[in-house]
Amino acid sequence: MIFWVLRWFLYFENAKKDLFHPVISPFYPTIAVALLVIAGGFIIIFHNILLAEIFWVLGSMLMVVFAFLIPFIMFTHENIEISHINPGWYIPPVGLIVIPIAGAFFEPLSTGVYKEIITITNFLGYGAGFFLYIALLAIIVYRLILHSPLPGTIAPTLWINLGPIGAGNIALINIVSKTSFISVKEPFYIFALVFWGFGLWWLVMSIIMTLRYIKRAELNYSMSWWAFIFPLGAYTASTHLISKTLHLEIINILGFGIFWLLFFIWCITFFKTVINIKNIFKG
Structure with a gap:
């Protein structure tokens, strides 16, 4: 986040240009999503409610800002074409849906007006995020059917659809x-x-679809490969949570298989990223 803020001070025009870019701008809320995920980590892994709440408040406030800013930019943009539509547009709804994943834990620990604010924030995040996702799902499926296939460089974003589904189920069960x-x-x-x-x-x-890109040699490495990771991770976690909540062992076994798929893809993406960084420094 520090580097993201510094970029606004040191390279303001470039940051502003990206904010108004129809493909890049939906990725801006990833900063807020990261804060919300860290909040969840402090709760589940470290059991530190205070730090979790600090990150959750910051992430929620920033996410709400992006939830209005990014759609406003898209609604008023005059040069958006069907070729710009891609699953990366799911990121703002995903960010909203992630809010109650950690936020739900604070509701029973709070009282008074603050408790009500937390409750409203959780339901705002899930309600707005879920229905924005449904609206965008229709638009993106329309693009996939009636336009040319996604370029290989952004083909991994197909997996982003697992983000709102996985995060959505975790958020719903937590709420x-x-x-x-x-x-x-x-x-x-x-x-x-x-x-x-x-x-x-x-x-x-x-x-x-990914195997199709591999077969056609169209899946060359790019940073978009990380779109494989978070969405699949969210879906893996939701699979485990659903199996635990509903006591369905077969789903737990399936989730174990999905976990190993996640680990396999993460290893490939990680090593490809390291090799790419080394090549950049060598060049």
């Missing part, structure tokens, strides 16, 4: 299990399972 006024939980869990099923279809389709 339902932690929010005090929700007493009937089973219908929400059933929806999470249905949503997870759509994610499994998209995972298989993403694998098939």
Whole structure:
């Protein structure tokens, strides 16, 4: 985040140009998403509620700003073409959906007005993020069907669709299990399972499409390969959570297989990135 802020001071025109770029601008909220993910890590791994809450508040505030800024730029942009549409546009909705993943843990620990603010923020994040995702899903599928295939350099973004599905299920289960006024939980869990099923279809389709790019030698390394990682990681985590919540062992076994797929892809992407960085310095 420090380097991101420094870029605005040292290279303001370049940062501003990227912010208004129809392909690059949706990636700006990744800064806020990172803060929210760190908040979740402090809760689950380190059990440090104070630091988790600090990162969550910062990430949520920044994400809400981007949730209005990026769509506003897209709505008022005069040069967006169908070729600009890509699954990277899911990132702002994903960021909103991630808010309640950690935020749900703070609701039962809070009181008074602050408790209500946390509750509203969680439901704002999930509600706005989920329905924006549904709207963008229709637009992106329209582009995939009626326009030329995605260029190989951004082909990995096909996997980003697993992000809102995986994060969405984790957020939903956390909200339902932690929010005090929700007493009937089973219908929400059933929806999470249905949503997870759509994610499994998209995972298989993403694998098939990626193999097609590999077969045609169109999947040369680029930084977009990291689009394989976070979405698949979110879906893997949601698979484990659903299996644990609904006591479905077969889903847990399937999730274990998806985890090894994630580990395999992460290793390849990591080593490719290291090699690319070394080549840049050598050059």
